[in-house]
Every structure is written in structure tokens, then in C-alpha cells.
Amino acid sequence: METLRASWFGFERSWAWYRRNWRATAVSSFLTPVLFLLALGVGFGSQVRSTELIGGVPYLQYLAPALVVVTAVQGATFESTYPIMAQFMWQKSFIAMVSTPITPAQVLYSQVMWVGTQLTLRAVVFVGVAALLGAAAGPGILLAIPLAALAGLAFSAPLMAYSATLEKPDAFTNIFRFVLMPMTLFTGAFFPVSQLPDWLLPLVWLTPAWHGIELARGATFGTLDLLPALGHIAYLGVLVVVGVVLGVKFFHRRLAV
Amino acid sequence: MENLVEAKALTKHFGTFEAVRGIDVEVRRGEAFGFLGPNGAGKSSTMRMISCVSGRTGGELRVLGMDPEVDGPRIRARLGVVPQLDNLDTELTVRQNLQIYGRYFGMSRARCREKAEELLEFAQLADRAEHEVEPLSGGMKRRLTIARSLVNEPELLLLDEPTTGLDPQARHLLWDRLFRLKQDGVTLIITTHYMDEAEQLCDRLVVMDGGRIAAEGSPGELIGRYSTREVLELRFPPGAEKPDLGRFAERVEVLPDRLLLYTGDGEQALAKVHEHGVQPVQSLVRRSSLEDVFLRLTGRTLVD
Numbered sequence: 001m002e003t004l005r006a007s008w009f010g011f012e013r014s015w016a017w018y019r020r021n022w023r024a025t026a027v028s029s030f031l032t033p034v035l036f037l038l039a040l041g042v043g044f045g046s047q048v049r050s051t052e053l054i055g056g057v058p059y060l061q062y063l064a065p066a067l068v069v070v071t072a073v074q075g076a077t078f079e080s081t082y083p084i085m086a087q088f089m090w091q092k093s094f095i096a097m098v099s100t101p102i103t104p105a106q107v108l109y110s111q112v113m114w115v116g117t118q119l120t121l122r123a124v125v126f127v128g129v130a131a132l133l134g135a136a137a138g139p140g141i142l143l144a145i146p147l148a149a150l151a152g153l154a155f156s157a158p159l160m161a162y163s164a165t166l167e168k169p170d171a172f173t174n175i176f177r178f179v180l181m182p183m184t185l186f187t188g189a190f191f192p193v194s195q196l197p198d199w200l201l202p203l204v205w206l207t208p209a210w211h212g213i214e215l216a217r218g219a220t221f222g223t224l225d226l227l228p229a230l231g232h233i234a235y236l237g238v239l240v241v242v243g244v245v246l247g248v249k250f251f252h253r254r255l256a257v
Numbered sequence: 258m259e260n261l262v263e264a265k266a267l268t269k270h271f272g273t274f275e276a277v278r279g280i281d282v283e284v285r286r287g288e289a290f291g292f293l294g295p296n297g298a299g300k301s302s303t304m305r306m307i308s309c310v311s312g313r314t315g316g317e318l319r320v321l322g323m324d325p326e327v328d329g330p331r332i333r334a335r336l337g338v339v340p341q342l343d344n345l346d347t348e349l350t351v352r353q354n355l356q357i358y359g360r361y362f363g364m365s366r367a368r369c370r371e372k373a374e375e376l377l378e379f380a381q382l383a384d385r386a387e388h389e390v391e392p393l394s395g396g397m398k399r400r401l402t403i404a405r406s407l408v409n410e411p412e413l414l415l416l417d418e419p420t421t422g423l424d425p426q427a428r429h430l431l432w433d434r435l436f437r438l439k440q441d442g443v444t445l446i447i448t449t450h451y452m453d454e455a456e457q458l459c460d461r462l463v464v465m466d467g468g469r470i471a472a473e474g475s476p477g478e479l480i481g482r483y484s485t486r487e488v489l490e491l492r493f494p495p496g497a498e499k500p501d502l503g504r505f506a507e508r509v510e511v512l513p514d515r516l517l518l519y520t521g522d523g524e525q526a527l528a529k530v531h532e533h534g535v536q537p538v539q540s541l542v543r544r545s546s547l548e549d550v551f552l553r554l555t556g557r558t559l560v561d
Contacts, residue, residue: 009361013357016349016357017348020349021348093344095344096358100334101363103330256311
């Protein structure tokens with residue numbers, strides 16, 4: 001209870017910052033995913049013939065729930081890299097927080113809460129826009145919101161832990177290029193992963209994006225079976241827990257010196 | 258008298274590096290206590306242990322009567338910490354910085370608003386309340402950092418190099434604020450490598466060097482114990498051979514560009530030096546300071 005309270009105060013700081021600065025982040029967090037939906041869903045999608053493989057639905061509707069997840073995973077990547085490092089090294093706001101009753105672990109929890117909230121916000125806006133564009137196949141797409149946030153956190157938590165170990169931001173560029181980029185393109189958002197060579201599939205199954213996309217799309221079209229659904233959720237949940245456990249360790253190592 | 262901090266044989270290691278090598282310290286309620294020493298003396302490491310952020314490697318430590326290992330958050334709730342490097346939220350306003358920090362201590366929003374108002378006055382920043390922190394001057398940021406550290410009405414305020422990097426006017430303004438706190442009964446612990454700051458602010462201090470305590474006492478006591486009343490400084494041209502003037506003073510320190518003659522009467526010593534036919538480029542008679550104490554104890558000057 002005390003932990004939750006202390007983490008909430010850390011969350012309030014992020015929220016105060018966001019209220020002043022959200023305009024600066026609006027383009028990347030809201031506009032970019034919508035442009036993706038317009039270009040690939042509405043534009044490119046008009047030239048794509050619906051097939052059995054994508055469930056016989058219009059491409060725009062096929063794409064929408066997956067893009068909710070991709071948006072969340074991308075947001076998670078941004079929010080768990082530079083802003084985390086900044087608060088250790090440049091702004092030093094984490095350093096300030098641990099001079100108060102707040103502990104390093106509670107600092108981490110506050111950030112997980114904050115990223116989770118932001119991802120949910122982004123997903124809500126995205127689903128709203130998708131509905132306006134006729135990209136929502138049905139009310140099931142609402143379930144994509146929490147599922148996308150979960151998939152985002154499953155990537156965010158381990159990444160935050162990793163960011164807490166770095167002294168300079170150089171590694172982030174490689175994460176964007178060699179992890180985020182392929183995870184965006186090749187985990188089933190734009191085409192079914194069955195089109196990929198078999199040897200690549202185990203790698204795809206490791207990504208939180210693939211599990212998130214399977215869940216979000218399945219929920220939207222009502223094609224989700226209970227057992228696989230639980231499996232996906234469990235895998236994402238484990239990633240969150242492992243990330244948080246490592247995060248607590250690394251935040252403590254970084255802040256309690 | 259009640260001790261707010263008690264350390265016995267306190268050590269701190271970072272890997273194989275021994276930052277603090279067994280120090281004994283007692284800080285009494287209501288006093289201003291100083292750690293004086295050059296960079297790397299172990300002052301900041303000691304401060305981080307006292308502020309219950311960094312764990313100790315060995316020895317004993319009690320802060321406000323509690324063990325930081327066990328009761329860290331409870332102790333921190335009653336401390337104020339002014340770090341060496343400002344860590345304000347530069348993209349938030351001056352007022353928000355105070356209010357949000359108050360929330361970290363679990364204070365109600367109403368109480369935070371009230372306290373922020375009061376501290377804006379204290380820090381002489383009321384007219385900047387709605388400004389972002391980033392463009393403020395170094396002195397203003399420092400005052401805000403100190404104001405922020407007072408949000409929880411701490412019993413013990415820890416200031417790590419509070420005036421490093423400030424111009425003289427900003428320093429004096431800050432000292433004035435710290436005096437005021439002392440008057441109000443707040444216990445202060447200050448680290449500094451400025452001897453004038455230590456002399457101005459501290460009732461009692463320890464001189465630290467290489468992770469150990471070299472001496473302890475009030476500024477006056479330390480000067481009395483380790484130095485003479487006055488010092489005659491003689492400056493010679495660079496590279497010139499310096500005469501042996503040992504017979505004119507109790508002690509002579511040879512610095513690269515100067516000779517320091519420690520004596521009870523500086524003017525008299527100067528007259529004798531002149532009689533002897535020695536012609537320094539410049540001469541100065543002054544009172545002994547903590548700088549001289551440090552030089553005596555370590556053979557080095559404080560600020561290199």
C-alpha cells in the first residue's frame with residue numbers, strides 16, 4: 001500500500017510534465033500512427049485483395065487492431081529509452097526522488113505506471129480514429145486497447161531495466177534499427193507470419209509484438225480461442241514481471257550508490 | 258546533548274577504491290557542522306551515506322537515532338537534501354518543483370500549495386513562481402534547490418557544496434538564507450572546499466583528507482591548535498630562489514610562488530625580513546584561516 005502510494009507520487013511528476021509538454025510529443029504519439037493507418041490501410045489497402053489467409057476481411061480492418069499494438073510497442077520503445085536515461089543522467093529527477101522517502105524500486109514502479117498510462121492513452125486515440133475511418137471491424141477492437149498496452153509494457157519493462165544500466169545513449173540507435181524496426185514489419189501486422197520462412201518463426205514468437213497482434217486481432221474478429229489467448233497473455237505477463245524484477249535490481253544499483 | 262548523526266568507524270568502498278576509510282562523527286542538534294576538504298576527500302560519499310541513499314560498507318551509522326539500512330525511508334522523510342549538482346525539474350515551473358517535491362513526502366495537495374507559497378518567499382523567487390526553471394540563473398536555481406529541500410520541514414539539512422560555482426553576491430545571499438535556517442533551529446551539515454564558507458557557517462567541523470578525518474573542532478579552535486595568529490605572505494618572482502627565513506617565524510610553508518611565515522606578529526616579522534635585506538615582489542599580513550590549518554595538516558592547499 002505504501003509502495004503504491006509512493007509510486008503514485010512519482011507518477012504525478014510525470015503527469016505534471018506531460019500536461020506542460022504533451023504538444024511536443026503529440027506528433028510522434030498520435031499523428032504518426034494515424035498517418036500509417038491512412039497510407040497503408042486506406043491508401044495501399046485499397047489495392048490489396050482480401051484473401052482467406054487474412055480472414056476474408058478488408059485489409060484496412062485487418063490492419064487496424066495490429067496497428068494498435070505496433071503503436072503501443074513503438075511508444076514503449078521511445079518512452080523506455082531516452083526519457084529513462086535523461087532522468088538518471090541529465091534531468092536527474094530520479095536522483096532527486098530517492099532523496100525523499102521514495103525508494104529506487106518505487107521510482108521504477110512509477111515509471112511502469114506512467115508508460116502503461118501513456119500507451120493506453122495512445123491506443124484509445126488510435127482506436128477512436130480507426131473507428132472514424134471505418135477501420136474498426138466491430139466492438140471487439142476495444143479489447144485491443146488493454147492488450148496493446150500489455151504488449152507495450154512487455155517490451156517496455158525489460159527495456160527500462162536495460163536503459164538503467166547504460167552510461168551513454170549510443171545503444172538506443174541499434175535498438176531502434178535492429179529490434180524495433182523488424183519487430184514492426186515482420187511480426188504479422190502487415191501480412192500473416194505464415195508467409196515468412198519457417199526458420200524465422202521462432203524469432204517472431206519471441207517478440208511481444210507478435211503475441212500482442214495475435215491477441216488484438218483475435219479479439220477484434222472474435223477468432224480467439226481461450227487456451228492460445230491465455231498462453232499469449234501469460235507470455236507477455238512473464239516479460240513484464242521479469243522486466244520489473246530486473247528493473248528493480250538495476251534501478252537500485254544505479255540510484256543507491 | 259542529543260546527537261542527530263553518530264558514525265563510528267564508518268567506511269565506504271567502491272570496488273577496490275576506499276572513498277571513506279573509517280571516520281567517527283557526531284553531529285549535535287541545532288549546530289552547523291562542516292566537512293571541509295578538497296575534492297575526492299570522501300565528503301560527498303559520507304553525505305550520501307548520512308542522507309540514507311547510499312549504503313555503508315562497514316562501521317556504524319545512526320541518523321536521527323535510526324539505522325539507515327533498516328529505516329531509510331523513515332529517516333529520509335525527516336531530512337532535507339541539497340545535492341552538489343542541481344536536479345530540479347527544469348521543464349516545470351518554479352512553483353511546480355516545490356509542489357511536486359512536497360508530494361514525494363506524502364503531503365496533501367493543499368499543504369503542498371501552502372508550503373510552496375511560503376518557500377517562494379523564503380527563496381526570494383515569488384515573482385518567478387510561474388516561470389520554467391531552465392532559464393533561471395545559477396544562484397536562483399540553487400536557492401530553489403534549498404527551498405525545495407525544506408518542503409518537509411526537515412530537522413536535519415544536508416548541503417553538499419552549496420555555493421560551488423556561484424558568484425560572490427549569490428553566495429552571500431545564500432549564506433544569509435542558511436543563517437536564517439540555523440536561527441530557526443535547523444541542524445545543518447555542510448560539505449565545502451571553501452574555507453571562508455566553513456568559517457562563516459560552521460560551529461564545528463572536521464577536516465577530511467583521503468577518506469579520513471585529519472582534525473576536528475570549531476574553526477577558531479582548529480586555527481588556534483594548528484596555526485599561529487597571523488601569517489606573513491611573501492611573493493617572489495616565478496623561478497627565483499627563495500631565501501631561508503626560518504628564523505623569523507615559528508614555521509614556514511614553501512609554496513610554488515610564495516613563502517608563508519607563521520608568526521604571532523606579521524608586521525614585526527615583515528620588518529625583520531626587510532632589515533635582513535630580502536625584497537619580495539609583494540607582501541601581505543593576514544589572520545590565519547582554515548586554509549592554513551589544512552596546509553599544516555596535509556601539506557597541500559585546499560583548492561588546487
